[in-house]
Amino acid sequence: MKQRLLTAVNALVVFAALLVLWQIVLWVFRVPPYMLPTPYAVAKAVHTRLPTLLNSLAITAEESAGGLAASIAVGVVIALVFAQSRWVRKMFYPYTLLLQTVPIIAVAPLILMWVGAGEPAVTLIAFIISLAPIIANTTQGLISVDENLVHLFLMHSASRAQLLFKLRLPHAVPSLFVGIRIASGIAVIGAVTGELYAGSSQVGVGGLGYSILYAWSQLQTDYLFALVFATTVLGFCFFFLVMFMEWYFLHRWHESARVPEAE
Amino acid sequence: MNPAPEIRNDVPQIEIAGVTKSYGNGPAVLQSLDLTVCREEFVSIISPSGCGKSTILKLISGLTAPTSGTIRVEGMTPQNARETVSYVFQEATLLPWRTVTANIGLSLELEGVASDRRKKTIASLLALVGLNHVAGAYPRELSGGMKMRVSIARALATSPRLLLLDEPFAALDEMSRDRLNEEILRLRSEQKWAAVFVTHSVAEAAFLSDRIVVLAPNPGRIHAVFPVDLPSPRVAALRTSPEFDALVSRVSHALRETLAA
Numbered sequence: 001m002k003q004r005l006l007t008a009v010n011a012l013v014v015f016a017a018l019l020v021l022w023q024i025v026l027w028v029f030r031v032p033p034y035m036l037p038t039p040y041a042v043a044k045a046v047h048t049r050l051p052t053l054l055n056s057l058a059i060t061a062e063e064s065a066g067g068l069a070a071s072i073a074v075g076v077v078i079a080l081v082f083a084q085s086r087w088v089r090k091m092f093y094p095y096t097l098l099l100q101t102v103p104i105i106a107v108a109p110l111i112l113m114w115v116g117a118g119e120p121a122v123t124l125i126a127f128i129i130s131l132a133p134i135i136a137n138t139t140q141g142l143i144s145v146d147e148n149l150v151h152l153f154l155m156h157s158a159s160r161a162q163l164l165f166k167l168r169l170p171h172a173v174p175s176l177f178v179g180i181r182i183a184s185g186i187a188v189i190g191a192v193t194g195e196l197y198a199g200s201s202q203v204g205v206g207g208l209g210y211s212i213l214y215a216w217s218q219l220q221t222d223y224l225f226a227l228v229f230a231t232t233v234l235g236f237c238f239f240f241l242v243m244f245m246e247w248y249f250l251h252r253w254h255e256s257a258r259v260p261e262a263e
Numbered sequence: 264m265n266p267a268p269e270i271r272n273d274v275p276q277i278e279i280a281g282v283t284k285s286y287g288n289g290p291a292v293l294q295s296l297d298l299t300v301c302r303e304e305f306v307s308i309i310s311p312s313g314c315g316k317s318t319i320l321k322l323i324s325g326l327t328a329p330t331s332g333t334i335r336v337e338g339m340t341p342q343n344a345r346e347t348v349s350y351v352f353q354e355a356t357l358l359p360w361r362t363v364t365a366n367i368g369l370s371l372e373l374e375g376v377a378s379d380r381r382k383k384t385i386a387s388l389l390a391l392v393g394l395n396h397v398a399g400a401y402p403r404e405l406s407g408g409m410k411m412r413v414s415i416a417r418a419l420a421t422s423p424r425l426l427l428l429d430e431p432f433a434a435l436d437e438m439s440r441d442r443l444n445e446e447i448l449r450l451r452s453e454q455k456w457a458a459v460f461v462t463h464s465v466a467e468a469a470f471l472s473d474r475i476v477v478l479a480p481n482p483g484r485i486h487a488v489f490p491v492d493l494p495s496p497r498v499a500a501l502r503t504s505p506e507f508d509a510l511v512s513r514v515s516h517a518l519r520e521t522l523a524a
Contacts, residue, residue, distance in 0.1 A: 146354075146356060148352045148354065148356045149356050149358070151321075151324075151326050151350065151352075152350065152352070152356060152369075152370075153373060154326065155324055155326070155345055155348065155349070155350050155370075156345075156369075156370045156373040156374050156421065157345060157346070157373065157374060158373045162373055166369075166372075166373070167358070170358070170360045171360075173360075252401055253359045253360045253361075253401040253402070253403060254359065254360075254403075255403060
C-alpha cells in the first residue's frame, strides 16, 4: 500500500515538473498563445467549458465502450467457432488479419456513406478496429489447452459442450483479457479517429474527436489542449477498468493477475 | 441383497494380444506386445526413454487405437471400458480455476453424478488423501506433492477398477515421492484396484508392484518380466532390506541389457 502511494506521489512530481518546463518554454521562446497556450489557460478552458467537455467525453466514452463491448461479444463467438475445427480456422483466419491491416481511415468514408454520420457510425468504427485482437487472443486461448486435460475429459466421457464450457472457455479467459486490454486502447483511438470523419449529426456538438476538429478550426488552442488531455484520461480510464476486471476475475487462480508483493 | 461377486485374482483385467503400434507411416513404437494384467494386480512398466510406455497406457485407455492386435479391458473394448478406468498423468493436470474440491469432483461431474452424492465422495476422498486443510485452495497455492494428491483423489473419485499411472511422481522430490508411494500402497489395499504404473525408477517399481515388466527400445517390446515376492504389507523399512536390494539390482541389470542389445 505504502509502495503504491509512493508510486502515485512520484507520478505527480513528474507531472508538476512537466508543467513547470512547459511554462519555462513559453517564457523563453515567447510562443504565441494560439500556438501553445499556458497551462493556466488550458486549466481555465477546462473550467469554463466543463459541461461541454464532459458531454464530449461522455459521447466518446459511450462510442468506445459500445464498440468494445460489441467486439468482445462478436469476437468471442467467432473464436468459439474457430476453436471447433482447424479447417474453419485455416479458411477464415486470414480475414481477421485483414481486419487488423485495413487502414480504418481509408474505410471510414465508406462507413459514413452506408451508416450516415453520427454515433452509430463511430461505434461501428471502434468495433471494427478492436475486433481482431479479441478474436486472435481468444482463439489462441481456446486451442492451447493441455493435451492431457483433453484426454482426461475424454476418459470421463465428456461431451463436446463440456469440453468447450468446462475446459476450453475458462482456459481462454486470461487470453481473452489480453485481447481486451489491447482492444480497449484501440477502441478509444478508433472512436476518436472515427469522429474526425463521421463527427456529429449536429453542428458544434460531438465527441472528443469532433470537438478537436472544431476547436482547431476556431483556433481555440487552449480548449484543443483540454480535449487532448480528456482523450488521454479516457484511454487511461478504459485501461484501468479492464485491469480491474482482469484482477477481479483472475486473481484467485491465475499467476498473471496476482498483485505483486511489495519489492 | 445379492452377495458381492467374488473377486478372483486370476481373472484378467487387461488382455493385450499381439499389439503393434506405429504413428502414421513411422516405425513401430510397440512391436507384438502380449501382456495380461489380472484383477487387483499392480504391474509396473519400466524401460529406457522412448519405448512407448505412455503409448501402452493410451492404448489401454482407448485414447489411441493399435495398428494391429487386440486390447480388452474387462472383456470390453478400451473405449467401452472407460468407466472402469482412471488415468493419472505425469503432471497433476488440474484445472487452475477450480479449487481442490472442485478439481476432485470434476470426473464425477463430467459423468453426470448428482451433486449431493458428489459432495459425499469428495469429502471422503479429501480425508483419504489428507487434503482437508486445503479443500478450498486453488492449485497454484499447493506444492507439487499436494497437487499430485489432488490428481490421485480425482482419479479415485469414480471408483475405478483400473488405474493407469504415467510417471506420476517423476517431477517430485525424493521425500514426497517416497511418501506418495506409501500412500498409493495404502489406498490400493483399501480400494483394491488393478494398476499399470509407468516409471523410470527401479526402486519405485520394486516397492509398489506385484510384477515388473522391462521393455526394450526400438521398437518397444517386452524384454523381461519379474514377479515381485516381497513381504506384505510393504512398509518404508522394506527399501533397505537385502531382498529389496537383490530385486532392484536384477531389474537394473535387465534394464542395462536392453541398452546393450
